[in-house]
C-alpha cells in the first residue's frame with residue numbers, strides 16, 4: 561500500500577462530557593489479563609490502553625449477561641424501536657454495539673501522527689454534506705471527556721479531504737476508515753474517574769455500558785445527521801454552553817439513557833445506594849435530550865430538534 565503521512569486533523573466531534581469531580585487516576589498497567597468471563601468480546605485494544613482499563617471495559621461488556629432485559633417491558637420495547645433492533649438479549653445488544661465499535665485507543669494516543677492515506681481518490685456518499693455542528697465546533701473547556709468517537713472524526717476529515725484515511729494502531733495495524741461504522745473510540749479521563757467516591761462494580765459496569773452504547777450511536781447517521789453530533793446546551797441548562805446536548809430523540813444521549821435505565825431495572829443485586837447512583841446517572845443523561853422548544857432554530861430539516869434522525873450509516877465496513 562502506498563502511504564503518505566497526513567498532518568492536521570480537525571478535532572471537535574462527538575463528545576460525551578461531564579463536569580463530575582475528579583478521582584484518582586487508575587492507569588497502572590503492566591501485564592495484560594485476558595478477558596475471562598466472555599471470550600466472545602470483539603473489542604480490539606490499541607497497545608497503549610492500560611491493561612486494567614481494557615479488562616474493565618471487557619468486564620462491562622461481559623456483564624450484559626448478568627443484566628438480562630425483559631423484552632415485554634414497555635421501556636425495553638421503546639429502546640428496541642429506537643435502536644431498530646428486535647434482539648434485546650445480551651448477545652443481541654452486544655452485537656448492536658460491536659457493529660458500531662471495534663477499536664479502543666488510549667486517550668493519549670497521538671492520532672495525527674498515525675494517520676495515512678493512499679494516493680487514490682476515494683468516493684464518498686453525499687460528498688459535500690457534513691453536519692452543521694461539524695463546522696461550528698464548540699469549546700469543551702471545563703468539560704471532562706469520558707470517551708470520544710475518534711473514528712467518526714477521522715472519517716469526516718477523510719470525507720472533507722476526499723481521501724480514504726487510514727489509522728496505524730500499535731498492536732493492531734492499519735485500519736482504513738471507509739465508514740464511521742469502523743468504530744474507533746478513545747478513552748477519556750472521565751471513563752475511569754468521573755463518578756467520584758467508591759462505586760460498586762455493577763454501577764461502574766452500567767456506566768461504562770451506557771457510555772459504549774452512547775458512543776456506538778456516534779457511528780451512525782449520514783449527511784447532516786452523520787455522527788449524531790451533539791448540540792450546545794442552551795442557557796439555563798446544567799451544561800449550558802457545552803456541546804453536551806442532543807437535538808434528536810434517537811441520539812447518543814437517548815440511547816445511553818435508555819440503556820442505563822433498562823439495565824438498572826434488570827439489576828437484581830443492586831443496593832439502595834447503587835440505585836441512587838444509577839438513577840442520578842440516568843437523569844443526568846436523559847436531561848441532555850433537548851426540549852424542541854428550547855432548541856436552536858434554523859437547522860437542517862433532517863437534523864432538527866424533537867425528531868428521530870435518519871440513522872442509516874455512511875459507507876461500509
Ligand SMILES: [Zn+2]
Nearest residue numbers: 574575576812
Ligand atoms: Zn457523545
